[in-house]
Amino acid sequence: MVDGVVLHGRPRGFVFQVVGSAERRSRIEARLTWLRSAGERDDQREATRIVPVHREVRVQLYGDRISEAVVADLSMTGAALLLSERPEIGTTVTVGKRYATVVRHTPDGVGVAFRMPFGPLTFNERVIL
Known part of the structure; x- marks a missing residue:
């Protein structure tokens, strides 16, 4: 849950002002940045994948x-x-x-x-x- 105020609506969403400390706002901003970049990551798994012969x-x-x-x-x-x-x-x-x-x-x-x-x-x- 995020405390805040909707400032105004837009055609594809709304503008939301987070109510909280600077540290809390910074953490939320970092998480939103990470989520926006998720579309650029094809596969988030780290280890190399193979298809074994014996499946x-x-x-x-x-x-x-x-x-x-x-x-x-x-x-x-x-x-x-x-x-x-x-x-x-x-x-x-x-x-x-x-x-x-x-x-x-x-x-x-x-x-x-x-x-x-x-x-x-x-x-x-x-x-x-």
Whole structure:
């Protein structure tokens, strides 16, 4: 929530004056600048992505519940999975033999972050999860 006053309307929005300390206004301005630049960033994920040769993987979702998935892409720290079920964000799953946490939903599945990232010597297109 942001406290403030609408000064006047415009055809594509309005002018809003934030009521708060200089530090609070500065933080809000920095966040708005970051949001404006989001359209210029194609992908905010930091790690390099690959498409592995062995894309099929079993995902253990809830207790003993197993689902088949396809690895859309893979990095040392996580993976995008094509998966019909979408566990809640924050859910722990097992992708192949790796523990992971669901960090985002995609139109076709989920993104997961591995608890233990791959090392540079074991990460390549032939890796098997």
